[in-house]
Amino acid sequence: MTNRRSFFKAGAALVGTAAVSRAGAASLPEAAMQSTAAMQPPPLPPNGRPYSPVITLNGWSLPWRMKDNVKEFHLVAEPVVREIAPGMKANLWGYNGQSPGPTIEAVEGDRVRIFVTNRLPEVTSVHWHGILLPSGMDGVTGLTQPGIGVGKTFVYEFVLQRSGTFMYHPHADEMTQMAMGMMGLFIVHPKDPRLYKVDRDFAFLLNAYDVEPGSATPKVNTMLDFNLWTWNSRAFPGIDPLVARTGDRVRVRVGNLTMTNHPIHMHGPHFEVTGTDGGWVAKAARWPEVTTDIAVGQMRAFEFDAVAGDWAIHCHKSHHTMNAMGHSVPTMIGVDHRSVAEKITKLVPDYMVMGERGMHDMAEMEMPLPDNTLPMMTGTGPFGAIGMGGMFSVVKVRDSVKAGDYADPGWYTHPKGALAYEYQGDGRSDLPQPVRATAPKADAATLNARKPTGHEGH
Ligand SMILES: [Cu+2]
Secondary structure, three states, rough: OOOOOOOOOOOOOOOOOOOOOOHHHHHOOOOOOOOOOOOOOOOOOOOOOOOOOOOEEEEEOOOOEEOOOOOEEEEEEEEEEEEEEEEEEEEEEEEEOOOOOOOEEOOOEEEEEEEEEEOOOOEOOOOOEEEOOOOOHOOOOOOEEEEEOOEEOOOOOOOOOOOEEEEOOOOOOOHHHHHOOEEEEEEEEOOOOOOOOOEEEEEEEEEEOOOOOOOOOOOOOOOOOEEEEOOOOEEEEOOOOOOEEOOOEEEEEEEEEOOOOOEEEEOOOHHHHEEEEEEEOOOHHHOOOOEEOOOOOEEEEEEEEOOOOOEEEEEHHHHHOOOOOOOOOOOOOOOOOOOHHHHHHHOOOOOOOOOOOOOHHHHHHHOOOOOOOOOOOOOEEEOOEEEEEEEEEEEEEOOOOOOOOOOOOOOOOOOOOOOOOOOOOOOOOOOOOOOOOOOOOHHHHHHHHHOOOOOOOO
């Protein structure tokens, strides 16, 4: 039972195997529940080693019970209803009332004992993604443990060997359970709270769902063509802003549990990646960036010095800043279909011509949508439609924000002379035509060129 052999030969500094204490498992710690998608201000640790908690966007951190110097947490895997954004709720699976599950926060060197109760209709398990632990605690159904049966509770116990940004998710029927939203963040703070200290520490998971417009339950067999691209199971404009004070050192931690990579791009100040799956990045190995690509299963932490303004932060795959809508919409740019539209309107009075001058109109029009469906491009700023959904938010930096205040400060007031404006200088609207080269005569080769056709099925 008490196996004290080192489980990781190369790491002399590592503490020995965590042995589950059956006495400790005698009574279940209370399982805190959350019914709202509103961000819950992070509590300071009531006991144990000190740390500065992370801000989980639209989320919360799980309280623990300290028992004989062990932090005891209780996760309950269960069906939940998550508000993806105001106007749309999804039937997901998650933990303790929400998807993603609550963020687990602890400190390097802590011994944690995590009770997992299964209230799903099938077996589950929890894999502690990125955390170095005895392999028997790794949570892989069939390989390191039997699945946690319906209605049963399992206990995981291990010592946190190193600090960093980690995740948890099932390793049982993963395709279904992750497509349904079962995942959470696991943050391990450094033992020395002065190490890597920042003023604000935000965290979110990249996740994705395929929920048909008008329905509420994700299609779990979808492999790549998801239609809801979310951060912590929220789509813009439902995603919290990242609020900071001018000059704050800000960290953003991101984990990717979707089925594709996401180049996360931030406007404004350059940032540097300070943490990866392998831990903290040495100062000499950091370089300035404005986009960091986060592959499937990866975690990244990046840091910057906050500069006043409203700065967009988003995935740079432009289809990931869109909300659900059918994808089989033909490209109409450059097509004048007014005469056709007139004929259709006689038959279908509500018919709308759209897309022939680009898609921006769609961000502004109020189109009737099926129930429980978000507009495809949405969110309104001080200057009109933002035309974004999905994986998009705003870093809102102000001089006046107080320490510990994460409330939305509203829109930025731009200093005089620091705002783009419409040119009205000489009143001319007939701008000179550019001189264009004359097109060469089409020859046989051009006429024979075959263009690819048929994009149905994408
Ligand atoms: Cu993306």
